Every structure is written in structure tokens, then in C-alpha cells.
Amino acid sequence: MMAGVNADPGRVAEFARANGQALLRFAYLLTGGRGAEAEDLVQGVLATLVERGLNGIADPLAYARRAVVNAHRSQARRGIAERAALPRLVERDPGPDRRSEDRAVILPALEALSPDERAVVILRYYADLPDEEIAAVLGCARATVRSHAHRAMTKLRRELGEDERN
Template sequence: MRTAEATFEEWASARLAALVRFAYLVTGSQDAAEDAVQTALTTACAQWSRISRTADPDVYVRRMVVNANISAWRRSGRRELSVAEVRDRPTGRFDDPGEQVARDDAVWRVCEALPPQQRAAVVLRYYEDLDYAEIARVLEVTEATARSHVHRGLSALRRELTTPEDGHA
């Protein structure tokens, strides 16, 4: 079935799980992810005749999810998130599954502290495996800006997750 011929309901049913997963990675919260997807799909439904004719409706709606998250973030007035300080990190492989869970949690807490555009760019690059041109389209920025967002986000992650004693994450 071609996207242009798909009804909104067919397209949304097929893409809902991926959109919620993407939104969760962008927002860091299941509730916020569901809210962002609901907001984006409500708008997309009203504009489906136009959106369905675009080259890639997925990119368009992903951008709507990112915008919905940024709008919610701005409305809440939150500019900073608390990040738990994790200093006792193992330097080798994880023998204890609990250590891996703690490490993943620490990485996610640092990701949550990134500005929304940087977090979205990092998620699009490393979780959605998009190239910089695709990230630029989703975020509606230039490719250089997309690269900058990813670079700055990764720099912040490295800075927060590098242990002072060994210089490694």
C-alpha cells in the first residue's frame, strides 16, 4: 500500500508503536511520550490529506512529535533537570546485571538533562540510526546544525560520564 493511498487510520495503526518508542527516547518518559504522540497524531489527522502527499510522512510526523515535546517542555518552564551524581562506576565489562542497569540509568539521566534539540538529535542518530541529512529534515535545521546538536550532545554525555581517575566512561 502506498502512503499517499493509505488512510490516516491505516498509517497511524502501522506506525504507532514506532512513534511512541521514538517519543520515549526523545522525552525520557512514557507519559510524555504518549502525550507528544497524541498531540502529533491529532494534528496529523486534521492535516492528513496534505501530509500523506509528502515524500515521507514518517519524517513529517516525527518532527511533529519533537515539536510537541519542545512545546510541552517550554510550557512547563523546566530549563534544568536534576541528575543523580554517579561516581562509583566500573571501568571494565559488567559482570553484575545490576551494574549494567545502573550504568544505563546514569546514561539516560544525562540524556534527560540535554536540551530538547540535542537530545532529539542524539536519539535520531544513535537510536533511530538516521544520517545527518535525515536528522536535519526531521528537526527542520541545516545539516551543519544537526551535526552540531549531535556533537554537543555527545560532548555533554562524555563530560558527565567520564570518570576523573581513568578518563574513560
């Protein structure tokens, strides 16, 4: 792959070092805990950035997040089957805590959501982005973000067996 005329692979490498793990965790959640698929999404986006460069991109992290979401949408449209296997964990904490137990419950529940609903939930609650930024990442209106969030939370409550009035 040849770099574009204005591409600076060193800047992209620095960006990848600074943001690669955050992008991978984001993609991991977006894919419902499928580590290999998350790695492929992030690797593809970073390869595109190496070719394109970061020149003219005001917010490279937002650009990369949107590219990951778009790549994930493309895979879903091509009919990639959702796997029922237990999710691989990206982070492994040696201590006895509830994170692994929580992941075992939350990740399968996230699979009940559409790709856009899942993206909204992850961008809102994991990346802590406001609706305006989520709308920019997904390329939709803020009202659409709120609609996806409402439907997603209803489905998650049902999947997790929680009372919807909470």
C-alpha cells in the same frame, strides 16, 4: 475534532498501527524517559494527522517525527519543568539483561542535553538517520546537526564519566 475534507482516518489508523510504537519509543527517548509525556506527544501528533490526513505527505513517518520534535520543543518553550523522578520504562523485558540497567544510566544523562541536542542524539543513534535527514526533521542546517551532536556527545561523556578521548 472533524476530519479535513481530504482526510482519510482509515489511512491514519493504518499508519498508527504500523508506526505508533516506533514513534512512542522515539518520543520516550526525546522526553528523557517520561512515558506519559511521550504518549501525549504522539497522541497529539496522531490526532493532528487524523484531522489533516496524509494526503500530500511524501514520507508520513518523517513528517510525524518532525511533528513530535516540534511539539516537544513547544512544551520546552512553555517552561514545562523537567521531573527528577525515575523514568518509567515503555518496554519491559522479563529476562535478566542489562537493558534496564543501561536505561537507568542513559536516560538521566540525556536530561543534561538541550532538547535539540537530545533530538540529534536520538535521531542519529536510535532512529539511525543520516545528518541530512536529521536536519530536515529539525528544520536546520547539517552543520547545526553536527554541532549539536558534538556538544551532546561531550556532555554525555562527562555525565557518564567516560574519557573524552575515546
